[in-house]
Amino acid sequence: MTFFSELRGLPVLTVTDAAELGEVRSLTVDAASGTVxxxxxxGRRPRRETVLPWAAVHAVGPDAVLVRSADPADPAPPPHDPxxxxxxxxxxxxxxxxxxxxxxxxxxxxxSVVTTxxxxxxxxxxxxxxHALMIRAG
Amino acid sequence: xxxxxxxxxxVAVLVAAVLLALAVQxxxxxxxxxxxxxxxxxxGKGVR
Amino acid sequence: xxxxxAARSLTTRPVVTLGGDAVAQVKDTxxxxxxxxxxGFTLSGRGLLSGPLRQSLPWSAVHALxxxxxxxxxxxxxxxxxxxVARREAAQGRVxxxxxxxxxxxxxxxxLDVVVEGGDSGRxxxxxxxxxxxxxxxSRRRRRQVYVPRGETLAVSGRALVMPADAVRxxxxxxxxxxxxxxxxxxxxxxxxxxEGPLS
Numbered sequence: 001m002t003f004f005s006e007l008r009g010l011p012v013l014t015v016t017d018a019a020e021l022g023e024v025r026s027l028t029v030d031a032a033s034g035t036v037x038x039x040x041x042x043g044r045r046p047r048r049e050t051v052l053p054w055a056a057v058h059a060v061g062p063d064a065v066l067v068r069s070a071d072p073a074d075p076a077p078p079p080h081d082p083x084x085x086x087x088x089x090x091x092x093x094x095x096x097x098x099x100x101x102x103x104x105x106x107x108x109x110x111x112s113v114v115t116t117x118x119x120x121x122x123x124x125x126x127x128x129x130x131h132a133l134m135i136r137a138g
Numbered sequence: 139x140x141x142x143x144x145x146x147x148x149v150a151v152l153v154a155a156v157l158l159a160l161a162v163q164x165x166x167x168x169x170x171x172x173x174x175x176x177x178x179x180x181x182g183k184g185v186r
Numbered sequence: 187x188x189x190x191x192a193a194r195s196l197t198t199r200p201v202v203t204l205g206g207d208a209v210a211q212v213k214d215t216x217x218x219x220x221x222x223x224x225x226g227f228t229l230s231g232r233g234l235l236s237g238p239l240r241q242s243l244p245w246s247a248v249h250a251l252x253x254x255x256x257x258x259x260x261x262x263x264x265x266x267x268x269x270x271v272a273r274r275e276a277a278q279g280r281v282x283x284x285x286x287x288x289x290x291x292x293x294x295x296x297x298l299d300v301v302v303e304g305g306d307s308g309r310x311x312x313x314x315x316x317x318x319x320x321x322x323x324x325s326r327r328r329r330r331q332v333y334v335p336r337g338e339t340l341a342v343s344g345r346a347l348v349m350p351a352d353a354v355r356x357x358x359x360x361x362x363x364x365x366x367x368x369x370x371x372x373x374x375x376x377x378x379x380x381x382e383g384p385l386s
Contacts (some may be wrong), residue, residue, distance in 0.1 A: 088252075089252070090204060092253060094255075138270070167213060172214050175346075
């Protein structure tokens with residue numbers, strides 16, 4: 001199990017030719033299915049963001065993330081960063097903001113979302129939009 | 139009159155315009171509570 | 187019993203889909219005085235310069251009315267404003283500031299706010315009223331605020347609400363007492379309102 005906070009800022013390199021693409025900026029998730037879908041990488045010299053599908057990740061190590069290919073995801077996912085987003089139940093009540101994500105780096109399957117008010121299991125997530133991460137009340 | 143008098147006037151007019159715009163905007167979005175009468179619609183979406 | 191809310195506080199509350207997107211914010215709250223139910227909301231845009239929207243939110247599209255947002259299932263369920271409230275009705279049915287009278291002709295006060303139940307019931311449970319002298323005796327300059335539970339037969343005519351005289355006996359001083367009074371206790375007859383939302 002990995003936390004996003006451990007990944008943030010790690011260098012991203014291709015496993016085939018050791019080219020450095022940049023550093024981990026954020027993750028894109030599919031809240032309804034509870035999976036991490038994309039890795040957002042910010043380039044160093046041209047500060048351009050690349051969005052890679054999570055399936056392209058070869059390994060997540062303590063000091064670097066290795067990817068199989070530098071091909072950007074097509075189509076690009078919506079640019080909602082789950083971290084720092086407010087959490088809202090389907091009953092319309094706020095439940096803090098997102099601090100961190102816990103997920104399995106092999107499959108991309110999320111275990112839980114860490115919020116300012118505690119941990120929420122991934123099976124309670126409903127959707128992530130421009131306003132909030134929606135969860136089932138309970 | 140000193141040259142900066144016009145500057146002061148221009149800034150004051152600008153500030154007034156911004157305040158007016160904000161007030162108009164607040165008014166456009168302000169809401170109220172409206173009571174309607176039952177069953178006035180025919181074939182419309184029913185009330186749950 | 188879900189949380190009770192003041193209808194005035196619903197203005198500017200964001201309207202959010204189950205997917206987490208904010209599509210609008212609440213402008214007016216529209217309710218059916220006879221049935222004691224919210225029928226929908228008119229909307230304004232979320233942007234800095236956006237004003238009232240052409241589309242409104244019928245209650246049937248509401249998933250839940252919450253403390254921090256009105257949750258809807260899908261933005262496609264928004265309807266033309268005319269389907270929620272006609273322009274003429276919107277002008278005539280403003281209840282804030284309206285006179286409250288009993289059916290015996292006694293002055294109760296003026297409406298300050300409408301108290302609604304959160305969740306998925308859309309129930310209107312009562313009114314916050316600036317009490318008239320007769321109702322709240324005492325020579326205080328400051329008018330007393332009271333909560334009047336919604337009677338079963340409330341009529342809205344022009345600028346006044348007419349309620350049964352016996353409902354006035356149930357006037358309470360605070361929101362908590364109103365909640366205790368309207369939360370399924372005695373005195374609530376079973377009528378068309380059967381769907382108590384078992385939410386959260």
